[in-house]
Amino acid sequence: MLTVPIEIQILFAGILFLLGLIGLLVRRNMIYMLMSIEIMFNSAGLVFIIAANRWKQPDGQVMFIFILAVTAVEVAIALALLLQVYHHYKTLDADAVNKLKDYN
Amino acid sequence: MNIFFYIAAVVALISTIMAISGKNAIHSLLYLILSLLAVSVIFYLLDAPFIAALEVIIYAGAIMVLFIFVTMMLNVGTESSKVNKLTNPRKWIVPSILSAILFMDFILALKNVPSSTSVGQVVLPKQVGISLFSTYLLAVEIAAILLMAGVIGAYHLGSQKKKVTHRFLEKK
Numbered sequence: 001m002l003t004v005p006i007e008i009q010i011l012f013a014g015i016l017f018l019l020g021l022i023g024l025l026v027r028r029n030m031i032y033m034l035m036s037i038e039i040m041f042n043s044a045g046l047v048f049i050i051a052a053n054r055w056k057q058p059d060g061q062v063m064f065i066f067i068l069a070v071t072a073v074e075v076a077i078a079l080a081l082l083l084q085v086y087h088h089y090k091t092l093d094a095d096a097v098n099k100l101k102d103y104n
Numbered sequence: 105m106n107i108f109f110y111i112a113a114v115v116a117l118i119s120t121i122m123a124i125s126g127k128n129a130i131h132s133l134l135y136l137i138l139s140l141l142a143v144s145v146i147f148y149l150l151d152a153p154f155i156a157a158l159e160v161i162i163y164a165g166a167i168m169v170l171f172i173f174v175t176m177m178l179n180v181g182t183e184s185s186k187v188n189k190l191t192n193p194r195k196w197i198v199p200s201i202l203s204a205i206l207f208m209d210f211i212l213a214l215k216n217v218p219s220s221t222s223v224g225q226v227v228l229p230k231q232v233g234i235s236l237f238s239t240y241l242l243a244v245e246i247a248a249i250l251l252m253a254g255v256i257g258a259y260h261l262g263s264q265k266k267k268v269t270h271r272f273l274e275k276k
Contacts, residue, residue, distance in 0.1 A: 002149050004106045009150075012113045016120060016143075023124030031129050031175060035136055039120055042143055042163065053150040058227045058235040061155050065236065068162050069247040073254030075167050079174045080261035086178055087264075 002053070009050045016043035030082050030092045034075065041071045108213040109149050115206045116142035122198070129175045131195065133168060138202055140164045145210050154229035 020039030027033055045064045052060025082092070089096050119139040126132035140163045147156035236244060 002105065002109060002151075004109045009109075012117075012146075015117060019117070019120045019124060027124065029129070031171070031178075032124065032132065035132065035171070036124055038136065038163075038167070039124070039139070042140065046143060046146070049147055049150050049152050049155055052152065052227060056225075056227055058231045059239075061152055061227060061232045062236050062240050064152075064155050065158065065232075066240075066243060066247055068158060069251060072162065072167060073250055075170060076254050076258040077261065079170060080258045082174065083177070084261055092178065 006050065006054055010047065013043045013046040013050065016046065028094050030085065030094050033094060034078050034082070037078075038071065038075070041067060041074075105216070108209055108216075109146060111205065111209045112142045112145040112149070115139075115202050115209070116146070119199070119202055130172065133171050133175060134199060136171075137164050137168050138199060138206070140168070141203075142206055145206060145213065148210070149213060151226045154232060 017040050020036045020043065023036030023039065024033050027036065045067045048060040048063045048067070050060075052058065052064075085097055086092055116139050119135045119142065123132045123135035123139060126135065140159060144156045144159040144164070147153075147159055
């Protein structure tokens with residue numbers, strides 16, 4: 001039985017989420033931004049598993065499976081979009097894709 | 105007992121920091137895979153071995169391979185063309201040490217953690233499956249529709265635009 005306090009476990013998940021958030025905000029390369037989103041999804045799933053372990057219910061693990069499905073779809077769509085962006089702009093810089101920006 | 109959790113957590117944090125601060129995309133992806141494996145060890149320690157296996161198979165095995173395929177297709181990364189960089193020990197000594205620490209952590213945890221199979225103590229994969237297909241049946245079907253939409257959307261976005269020009273309008 002794991003006897004780590006649940007505060008420490010949640011803190012670990014929170015730090016992981018924060019690292020993903022920092023990576024998303026700081027990096028401008030789209031592959032790195034997607035990786036940061038993956039880290040954040042993963043830490044959210046970790047919180048569900050911690051809760052499932054805390055209350056000994058299967059619902060948390062079920063939710064993690066749904067997060068897994070959502071993540072798979074998100075990555076597939078995002079990588080297809082990324083290929084199209086690279087095809088059009090020849091760069092992966094997120095700031096280069098600004099055709100919707102209002103120039104004035 | 106708790107030391108396994110802390111070791112895996114430290115490995116996960118270090119490899120995540122290396123992943124989001126790296127210069128080369130492939131190296132960062134490999135660090136990210138290491139981070140996912142460390143989180144998988146934590147899932148095992150949190151009495152969710154089924155989820156730990158799913159994390160390794162789907163996250164580290166499928167999603168990250170998709171990332172690596174796209175990164176290799178785009179050939180980004182400043183030094184990916186120079187093969188000589190691979191033989192530089194500084195590039196692979198840190199992830200090797202982290203992976204070895206994580207592997208030893210997992211092996212020792214497998215040996216020392218008693219596998220509790222009684223129903224009241226731990227949630228078995230069977231309970232997860234029963235709950236998934238009874239209580240959450242509607243959510244499973246919605247997830248199936250989402251996956252279907254993902255397949256169609258990825259196919260539509262991934263297909264290269266064909267130039268459609270009528271043969272009378274083509275310039276000779």
